[in-house]
Amino acid sequence: MFALAQFSAASAVAVAGDASITNIPTFANAVSVDVDWAVTGMAAGTKNVLIWSRIQNAVPVAYSNCTLIATIIGTSDASGTFTYTLPATVNGDVVEFIVTVDDDVCGGGTEYIPVAGDDPMGDTTVDTFGPVFWKFNPPTKAVTAFDATPVACNTFEMWALGTDRWLLPSTIGYSGIGDWKPSVTGSFAVPAPIGPAEDLFSWPFALPATASGAWTFSVYPEDMAGNQSGGGPYYFRNAYGIQAGETDDCTDFPDVGGHEYELYVRYLATLGLVSGFADGTFGPDNTLTRAEAATLIEISNGYDETTLPAAPTAACTFTDVAATDWFAGWVWQACADGYMNGIGGGLFDPNNLLTRGQIVTILNNVADASPLFYGGFIGTGSVVAVAWGSPAPYPLRTAAWTDVSIGAYYATPVVQAYGWGVAEGTSATTFSPDQPVTRGEFASMLYRALSRIG
Known part of the structure; x- marks a missing residue:
């Protein structure tokens, strides 16, 4: 300990x-x-x-x-x-x-x-034991082994989340993660280790067009006392050859280049999980509505316009959602799956802006839903958005939020989303749950929530 x-x-x-x-x-x-x-x-x-x-x-x-x-x-x-x-x-x-x-x-x-x-x-x-951690590969519907799963395009993020304080009471300390010890066989710049303490390791990649042959990416975390996780190294990809399409450019938009969420936007767009506007832009700093959120969640769940319900169930009938609205089927399906609820008084409030507290609540609802409602990328075995509904591990990292009240509807979702590395705070002590979420933030959270656990 x-x-x-x-x-x-x-x-x-x-x-x-x-x-x-x-x-x-x-x-x-x-x-x-x-x-x-x-x-x-x-x-x-x-x-x-x-x-x-x-x-x-x-x-x-x-x-x-x-x-x-x-x-x-x-x-x-x-x-x-x-x-x-x-x-x-x-x-x-x-x-x-x-x-x-x-x-x-x-x-x-x-x-x-x-x-x-x-x-x-x-x-x-x-400090007697090495760090405990989980590693995550990009969203995929592939059924291949975790470390032999191809990526959708050339720009992606492998990431990991670890703690040197696993299941310990607050009276017990930890030395913290000192070095993730990343290793790669290709011509990539290995990122600097992130630390100390419980932390998230982000490993963004851009496969060169000339990439070929077998490639290996791995980490072997060590805490600041010198203890390593047993059994390593641990592979994101293990001597797996470059596959067709992996060196192709991801879907691009003229307004996402250099943006902090560019990687997530372009990768999800390549998968068809997000899309831009008619003028070709994505609007990463724009907000999105509750109706748009319902649409994007259910697209990730494997639905398209041909498989949506033509009418709502009694529990999902809202006076401000008409059958002629473009979002009606998406809202009805998100409600039926238990991912999104109304705001009370028979209203869904489809055109109101989605907040940061609401999006992590939606993802928490996904985690708590029945497997019968999982499809598409959400239903691909072990993904973060589903796994965090299990009794353990919970959570991998913690923060003392000054703006998240105990008992608020989003309190547990905030703890879970941050604890699993899906969402970040707006500062070290604030989550800003009532602040509208941007399209770029949504893309980053969705990418992480759909990441596959290894």
Whole structure:
């Protein structure tokens, strides 16, 4: 397990006999820890530099007795590094150290009890396991193995989400993801690792037109204590040859070049899941309506105009949705599947703008729906939008939102969408659930929600 570091030793903490701990890592990896020490102002004669250790158990908080772990004989000022092999029983604990000169203040039956503001013990927290993570391939209806699934066009995102705090209580800390260790066999620039702590790794690619042969993309996450996920490397694509169409350009629009959501818009457009306007533009910064959202969700669910209902069920009859409206069948189907509901009073409010809180609620409804209502890209086995409805994992990452009230209809959907990497906040502390979602944001969320889990 892991425990939050309580590193109380500064760059040099003076202790009895002019001894000090000059450096100690914030986290250790359950094997050993290097304790840097120094002694100055040594008096004449042989002196013993003593290094003591004790364990502060993570849960419950309790101290073990101090143990003498090293005796170093010296006659003058000295410094060095002592490598302490951690006990096998240490598991998410804080291991504390103190250095003394000819002083058994921490031993000999006299337990050292620090007073507030005067604790010379340096400590490190033991992080015993590597990160837990999931990796995701682009949306697809292919039935091939995850790591042998072709992409729809040359520009796509492989991504992963990990945590170094899996299923641990808030009293237990973590060292955080330090390096995803991405590897690729082709002529691609490997992106910088993202970290620390629980985080999302985005790996955008643009296959060159000359790409051929077998290609491999993988990650092998390591936390900042040096623990790696067991069994790696883990493959997005494993020695799988370039397929026809994979080096073709994705569908393009004149107004998405260089936009932060360009990759998602172009990829989904290639799949036929989003489309532009009559003038050829996409409008990534434009808003969209609730009716448009119903349409896009049900297109992803495998519906087209020939398979939509011609009339609503009693529960999905809305006074502001007429059979002659272009969106009627889409609204009725989204309602029948349980993906979208009315706003009350017999209204659907089809022409009102879709908010960020509403879109993550729709995706949460998809996760909670019956498999009988899954088709198209949503029904392709293991996709994010379906998987997050399972009891675990929930969630992989967390945030303290200041604008998401407990009990709000979108509270759980926001936690889920962010926790699964589908949606980002508008800042580190705000989600802006009542802000209209843009078409570009919608595309990015839909891409991630339809990504296939490996």
